Amino acid sequence: MDIELKEETWYEITLAIGKKFTAFHKDGELIFTDGSTKYSGDILPYASSMSPCKAPDDVLQIVDFLPDLEED
DSSP, rough: OOOOEEEOEEEEEEETSEEEEEEEEEEEEEEESSSSSEHHHHGGGGEEEEEEOOOOOOOOOOGGGGGOOOOO
């Protein structure tokens, strides 16, 4: 698949075997919603389609796991 990925963009990726994933492209890597990363060049040969999409609603940030800290 010949595609130029835009930096800091979410993509819906469909593999040739029919599996779909959502990932964020940054610095040449795809960052998946489970936190795993993969060099985009390793994924492109197996993708049957990749299209920009909006960010998923359930993406967690590190601050989601930190307790609220009260200032003294």
